[in-house]
Amino acid sequence: MSHNSFGHLFRVTTWGESHGPAIGCVVDGCPPRLALSEADIQPFLDRRRPGQSRLVTQRQEPDRVRILSGVFEGLTTGTPIALMIENEDQRSRDYGEIRDRFRPGHADLTYALKYGIRDYRGGGRASARETAMRVAAGAVARKVLGPEVVIRGALVQLGPDRVERARWDWAAVEENALFCPDREAAARWEETLLAARKAGSSLGAVIEVVAEGVPPGLGAPVYGKLDADIAAALMGINAVKGVEIGEGFAAAALSGEENADEMRMEPDGRVRFLSNRAGGILGGISTGQPIVARFAVKPTSSILTPRRAVDRFGQETEVVTRGRHDPCVGIRAVPVGEAMLALVLADHLLRHRAQNPDAPSTARLPRN
Numbered sequence: 001m002s003h004n005s006f007g008h009l010f011r012v013t014t015w016g017e018s019h020g021p022a023i024g025c026v027v028d029g030c031p032p033r034l035a036l037s038e039a040d041i042q043p044f045l046d047r048r049r050p051g052q053s054r055l056v057t058q059r060q061e062p063d064r065v066r067i068l069s070g071v072f073e074g075l076t077t078g079t080p081i082a083l084m085i086e087n088e089d090q091r092s093r094d095y096g097e098i099r100d101r102f103r104p105g106h107a108d109l110t111y112a113l114k115y116g117i118r119d120y121r122g123g124g125r126a127s128a129r130e131t132a133m134r135v136a137a138g139a140v141a142r143k144v145l146g147p148e149v150v151i152r153g154a155l156v157q158l159g160p161d162r163v164e165r166a167r168w169d170w171a172a173v174e175e176n177a178l179f180c181p182d183r184e185a186a187a188r189w190e191e192t193l194l195a196a197r198k199a200g201s202s203l204g205a206v207i208e209v210v211a212e213g214v215p216p217g218l219g220a221p222v223y224g225k226l227d228a229d230i231a232a233a234l235m236g237i238n239a240v241k242g243v244e245i246g247e248g249f250a251a252a253a254l255s256g257e258e259n260a261d262e263m264r265m266e267p268d269g270r271v272r273f274l275s276n277r278a279g280g281i282l283g284g285i286s287t288g289q290p291i292v293a294r295f296a297v298k299p300t301s302s303i304l305t306p307r308r309a310v311d312r313f314g315q316e317t318e319v320v321t322r323g324r325h326d327p328c329v330g331i332r333a334v335p336v337g338e339a340m341l342a343l344v345l346a347d348h349l350l351r352h353r354a355q356n357p358d359a360p361s362t363a364r365l366p367r368n
Helices: 038-048 094-096 108-115 128-145 183-198 226-235 248-253 333-355
Strands: 009-017 021-029 065-067 079-084 150-156 205-212 240-245 263-265 271-273 291-297 307-311 315-317
Touching: 009 128, 021 248, 038 065, 038 128, 038 333, 079 128, 150 183, 150 333, 183 205, 205 333, 226 240, 226 291, 226 333, 240 248, 291 333
Parallel strands: none
Antiparallel strands: 009 021, 021 079, 065 079, 150 205, 205 291, 240 291, 263 271, 307 315
16 A cells, blocks of 8 residues: 655655554654654644544543654754554454445445455544644644744534634634634534434534745745645545635635735835735745635544445445544544644745745845
């Protein structure tokens, strides 16, 4: 099985399965002499960790990360950084009933058709458990980006219910278990999710991720478009079925006058945009504005309602997925989305420095 690596100059390879002894990743291309310890990574993993509320899976994993290589005396050495998390709360017996059955909405069938073998325990390699290592690698990527680049994410829609933008407060995201920036919506959503969990059902969600402080010039105009790489990174998260940048699909309903982000000049020579419908990217290259992306996550496929399916013997059957599952996988996808955005930006920052080391770090026009 190939295709377990992501990125170019800043490259991440993950390994491990949901119910194996451990999961891990190797981060290659990290510059040397960056301060890095487990304490820099753990807070991001804690935000994604399962079992923290009634609204997520009750699998109890401490997700304690270990740095195995690439760091000496608290500084990165420029060599591969190996990170590992041990799995401590596997319950493989929960999946005994579906070892020969293909669950609707899961990758069971496609794995069997492609490889002729599958790890049925929690989805094996296809499990969202793997995303813990993306979050760990994303913490390293934030070190590369530096404190000037601030990456935040929020749940902006649960099922058909959306947040009210006028009530958006980033502080609220850290106050509730839903990563919701609208306190009124968060209260509604908690009741909605508990009802879905009680019914053995699930809900989808939309997550918005924003990166502020990104310098202009990241990306390339043809095959290295920054927005294309962001879209690929977010689309590669488990259960994601749609991605948009800036206004996204809503831009199709705008006129050319409404969609164009007008510009003015500041006295210090910087370009000021009057809006950000492009989501901080024009022609595949960052503008210096906040980068804004959203991705849609489908409802959790593991539900208690019987669903028609087939088994590996070619017989029609029904599947009820028991075990510990998120009633909305979109909640814990928020820190994963942040991490994937960080990975793309770190990779593009290093690419930009390699090709154009003397490029300005601010949106000032060249004077030559």
